[in-house]
Amino acid sequence: MGSISLSHVNKSFGDVQVIPDISLEINDGEFVVFVGPSGCGKSTLLRLIAGLEDTTSGHIRLDGQDVTDAPPARRGLAMVFQSYALYPHMSVRDNIAFPLKMAKTPQAEIDRKVDYAARTLNLASYLDRKPRALSGGQRQRVAIGRAIVREPKAFLFDEPLSNLDAALRVNMRLEITELHQQLKTTMIYVTHDQVEAMTMADRIVVLNAGNVEQFGSPLDLYRKPANRFVAGFIGSPRMNFIDGAEAGKHDAHSIGVRPEHIRLSTSEGAWQGVVNVSEQLGSDTFLHVQTDFGLLTVRTDGDQTFTHGDKVWLTPDPNRIYKFDAAGQAI
Amino acid sequence: MATRQTRTLARTMMAPAVIVLFIWMAVPLAMTLWFSFQNYSLINPMMTGFAGWANYVYVIGDPSFTQALLNTLFLVGGVLLITVIGGTFLALLLDQPIWGQGILRILVISPFFVMPPVAALIWKNGFMHPGYGMLGHLWKAFGLQPVDWFNQYPLFSVIVIVAWQWLPFATLILLTALQSLSEEQREAAEMDGANALNRFRYIILPHMARAITIVILIQTIFLLGIFAEIRVTTGGGPGYASTNIAFLVFRTGILSNDIGAGSAGGVIAVIIANIVAIFLMRAVGRNLDA
Ligand SMILES: Nc1ncnc2c1ncn2[C@@H]1O[C@H](COP(=O)(O)OP(=O)(O)OP(=O)(O)O)[C@@H](O)[C@H]1O
Numbered sequence A: 001m002g003s004i005s006l007s008h009v010n011k012s013f014g015d016v017q018v019i020p021d022i023s024l025e026i027n028d029g030e031f032v033v034f035v036g037p038s039g040c041g042k043s044t045l046l047r048l049i050a051g052l053e054d055t056t057s058g059h060i061r062l063d064g065q066d067v068t069d070a071p072p073a074r075r076g077l078a079m080v081f082q083s084y085a086l087y088p089h090m091s092v093r094d095n096i097a098f099p100l101k102m103a104k105t106p107q108a109e110i111d112r113k114v115d116y117a118a119r120t121l122n123l124a125s126y127l128d129r130k131p132r133a134l135s136g137g138q139r140q141r142v143a144i145g146r147a148i149v150r151e152p153k154a155f156l157f158d159e160p161l162s163n164l165d166a167a168l169r170v171n172m173r174l175e176i177t178e179l180h181q182q183l184k185t186t187m188i189y190v191t192h193d194q195v196e197a198m199t200m201a202d203r204i205v206v207l208n209a210g211n212v213e214q215f216g217s218p219l220d221l222y223r224k225p226a227n228r229f230v231a232g233f234i235g236s237p238r239m240n241f242i243d244g245a246e247a248g249k250h251d252a253h254s255i256g257v258r259p260e261h262i263r264l265s266t267s268e269g270a271w272q273g274v275v276n277v278s279e280q281l282g283s284d285t286f287l288h289v290q291t292d293f294g295l296l297t298v299r300t301d302g303d304q305t306f307t308h309g310d311k312v313w314l315t316p317d318p319n320r321i322y323k324f325d326a327a328g329q330a331i
Numbered sequence B: 001m002a003t004r005q006t007r008t009l010a011r012t013m014m015a016p017a018v019i020v021l022f023i024w025m026a027v028p029l030a031m032t033l034w035f036s037f038q039n040y041s042l043i044n045p046m047m048t049g050f051a052g053w054a055n056y057v058y059v060i061g062d063p064s065f066t067q068a069l070l071n072t073l074f075l076v077g078g079v080l081l082i083t084v085i086g087g088t089f090l091a092l093l094l095d096q097p098i099w100g101q102g103i104l105r106i107l108v109i110s111p112f113f114v115m116p117p118v119a120a121l122i123w124k125n126g127f128m129h130p131g132y133g134m135l136g137h138l139w140k141a142f143g144l145q146p147v148d149w150f151n152q153y154p155l156f157s158v159i160v161i162v163a164w165q166w167l168p169f170a171t172l173i174l175l176t177a178l179q180s181l182s183e184e185q186r187e188a189a190e191m192d193g194a195n196a197l198n199r200f201r202y203i204i205l206p207h208m209a210r211a212i213t214i215v216i217l218i219q220t221i222f223l224l225g226i227f228a229e230i231r232v233t234t235g236g237g238p239g240y241a242s243t244n245i246a247f248l249v250f251r252t253g254i255l256s257n258d259i260g261a262g263s264a265g266g267v268i269a270v271i272i273a274n275i276v277a278i279f280l281m282r283a284v285g286r287n288l289d290a
C-alpha cells in the first residue's frame, strides 16, 4: 500500500516561500510525474514527501497516517537521487544490502533479496565492484536496486536520468516503466523532460513557481490544458500563441495552435508567411514561418523540403484551436 | 603531455633548488655519520681518531636508550590517539550549523599558531604549576592536594601539551574532509534507515579514512622530533622519565659534550624515523591511492 496525500502543504526557506499551498492525492500504485521549469519547487516537494525537509505548515499522509513530523526512515519510502548517492567505499553488493543491514534483516534474507534485485536489474556480474568502476547507467541501476530491496511503500525519483546520455536515457526510461508494471508500487518521479513525463506517467503534476497548474493524465494535459502555461509546457515543439486581432476573431484574448495541427500549403490557406528556418529531423521537418502575427512553428512530414525565403500558406485545424482569456485560463 | 623542450626547461629551472636542498641535507648527514665513528668528546679532547662501533655500542647499551625509545613511542602514540579521536569529535561538532561558527573555528585553530616553547611555558606556568597554576587552584578549590604534574606525571604532561598543540591541525584537516562529504550521501543513508551512530560508522568514518591517514602520517613525522616542549618543561626528567630519542641526542651530544656518541644517537634517530615512515606507508598508505 502506498497512497500519498498532501493537504495545504506550505514550505518556506526563511523569507522565501517556495511552495505556497499544495494539495494532492496520489493513489496507491500510481506513477505520478512532477514536471515544471527549473526552480519551480519539484525537488523541494519530493524532499518534503521524503521527510528530508520539514513542512512549514500543512499535512502529509501516507496510507491515511499522518507522517508530517516523522523522520525519513520511519516513512518507509525509498529515494533515488540525481547523483545516485552511492556509498563509494562499499561494493555494489554492500550498497544494495545497506538498507537491509540497517533494518537488522537476517543475513540469509539479505543475500536472497540482493540476488533477486541484482538479477532484476542485470547487475549480477558487477556485485563485487566498487561504484566508481561502473558506468553511469549501471550506477543508476545500483541506486534503484538499493531502493527496491527495501520493498518501500513508494519510490521517489529526483531526475534520475538527467546525467545519462540520450540513448541510455531511453533504455532506462523503459526499464523503470517495466519495473513499475512489475512491482505495482507507487512511484513519484521528478523530471523537467516532458518526453519522460508524457511516456512514463499515469498522471502528471505540472508545477509552476510552487503551484500546481494542472494534475491529470498525459493525454488530458495535451488535449485539454487548463491554462496557457500547461499548454505551452506540454507538447514538443511548443504550442504557437497568437494574441491580438487574430485571437479576437475567436472571441479570446489569445489562441494557441500546436505545430502538428497546422496544415501547410504552397498555394492557399488562412495565413500567409515566409519560411525563416527549416529544421529537418528525417521523420519530421519543423518549419519556423514568419507571419503577420509573429514566428509560428509548423510540423510537416520529413519529405517536405523548404528553404529560407519560400512563401507558404498555413491553415490551423479549426477543432484544435485553444482559446485563453486575459488571465491565461482556457476557455 | 609535456614536450621534450619544456621538460628540459623544467629540469634546468628546478636544478638550483634541488641542488641546494640536496647539499643542505647531504652535508650534515655525512658529517654526522663521520663523527659517529670518531672519538670526539669535548671533555676529553686528547682522545681522537677512529672509534669503530664504540659510540653506537655506548648509546644503545645505555639503559636510558631503551627508555627514550619507549618514551618516544608513548609520546607519538598518545598524542596521535588524543588528536585523532579528539579531532574527529571536534570536527563533527564544528560541522553543525551553530551561531558564531566563524569565531569558534578561529578559536579552535589558534593553539596551532603558538610557538612550541611558548605553548609549553603557558602550560608549565599557567596551568600545571602546583603553586600558582590554574589546575592547582582548581584542585585546591575542591579541597585536594595540587598535583605536581612535571614531577609526578612527566611524560603524560608533555603528551597533553603536545596534543593541545596538534589538536587544531587534526581538527582542521578532518573538518575539511567532513565538509567534502556529499549531502546526498548522508540523506541517502538517512532514508536507508541508518541512525546517527550508523551513519558515522558506515558513511562518515570511511569517508574520512584518507584524511585520518594524512593526519597520522604528517603528525608522526613531526612528533618523532619533539624537543622544545621537553626542554622547556621537564628537561627530560626526572631522571630519564620524559626523555625521547631527540632529547637523548641533545643530552648526550650537547649536555655531556660527547659529540661522537651524540652523532651516533642522531644516526639511530634517522634510522628509526625511516623505519617508522616505511612501516606507516605500508600500513596506512594504502588508503592514499584510490
Ligand atoms: N535550502 C534552501 N534554501 C533556500 N532556498 C532554497 C533551498 N532549496 C531550494 N531553494 C529554492 O527553492 C526553489 C525551488 O527549488 P527546487 O530545488 O525545488 O527546484 P526544482 O524544481 O527541483 O529545480 P530543478 O529542475 O532545477 O532541479 C528554488 O528557487 C531554490 O532556489
Ligand SMILES: [Mg+2]
Pocket: A042, A043, A044
Ligand atoms: Mg531539482
